[in-house]
Amino acid sequence: MVRSMTGLSSASGLPVTTLDDPSKPKHAQLREILEELCTTKLSPGDMLPGERVLEETYGVSRITVRRAIGDLVASGVLKRARGKGTFVAPSPLVSRLHLASFSQEMEAQQLQSSSKILLSARATAPATIAEFFHSAATHTHLRRLRLGNGVPYAIDDAWYNSAFVPDLLENDVYNSVYAILGTEYNVPITDAIQTATAVNATSETAELLDVEPGTALLKIVRQSQSNGLPVEWCSSLYRTDRYTLKTHVTRAAL
Template sequence: MTASSDAYSLPVRALNDATKPKHAQLREILEEYCTSTLQAGDMLPGERILEDHFGVSRITVRRAIGDLVASGVLKRARGKGTFVAPSPLVSRLHLASFSQEMEAQQLASSSKILLSARACAPEEVCVFFGSEPSRFHTHLRRLRLGNGLPYAIDDAWYNSAYVPDLLENDVYNSVYAILGTEYGVPITDAIQTATAVAADEECAALLDVTPGTALLKIVRQSQSNGRPVECCSSLYRTDRYTLKTQVTRA
């Protein structure tokens, strides 16, 4: 083992299974290494280090890494290296907060507040809330993180008729929990609309993607037993968020 491979704590494994190609054996070893030793965002050791450590050719290393990139375990960053990819957050289109979805997949959720204010809401929000355009509502914009990595930007409005002083609470955490416990207006149903949009420069910087990258936009109008409480527009990184739903024939 070389000094360079020592620094990465690479596993000591021989590629001696005659029933499998060497690139397949190396792929399995590296996949286990990525899940058991490394974390999302960690850099994989360089090709030369892997060659020397496992005693294989550059072609074998590149094929193993290529397979892991194709399967979503690794991702390449041009000019930077190969990194462990984050596990995509899977939403099954049930009614749950971002925090609940993250917790269900054993990811630590956190938020960075980008904007918090009381202001006049856009026309479409006022129509949903059934309020006059001059009435102030709570505007909360947050960068949503999973294990410290950016997943989404939530731009939400909350109806001041039901949550007049929302910003006096800890909105770094689940607002849905606050709505239910502090104001008695738990979210019971919602209408969601999903579209694809391109990241502008501001959103790209926040989500750590290049401008023009495809993002998933979900607009949610949420109610509490018929009372319009929230109108939220969310932008998700498509490599970190997946929508999954079961459909049946009508």
């Protein structure tokens, strides 16, 4: 590690230390200082001091600063926002492909989940969804922006079968709908088929998720059942820097 920190610069809040370890390049020493700053003093979403401040504080060149920051961006500690600056990156939400609500996944990562309702209505479902529900009746359409610690992670665009949850919108759908399905309607989600693809953010989804238009997003379509009853059809768009799919695979028997 870099020589221990002796204090903080009153002007920038940066650790006061010197890059005088002859066994390490200066960019590596600066990278360690910045990484420790990100993990001990700053929070996800906080802005890193500018390149000029870093140059002056540590007496290094612009090239050294950019290389240290570039290494941290590559490792996921920092993220760049064009025209805005460099920020501490949030820890990605990891899904292990088991049945869990967004709220449960966030809780497992020690993040506070919340939602912003974008649309809630009873409407005629598209043909694909009506076919899955085995019903052409009107169903509940619920579109929500899902947030973790107040920052956007995903957009859920879901339909719920009115045959089993006729008055879903009379419940607190800002929180876990899966909990409502189980406790209020006795149709807990027991199994689902998920399909994952990659899509690019439209101007609308980019604004909601706070990314640039055209940014790669992870799209997951989930067709969920409760003991054989078709209850939910949901299409979710996830920020790939804040959501990771993790699976355990085994070799198939020959």
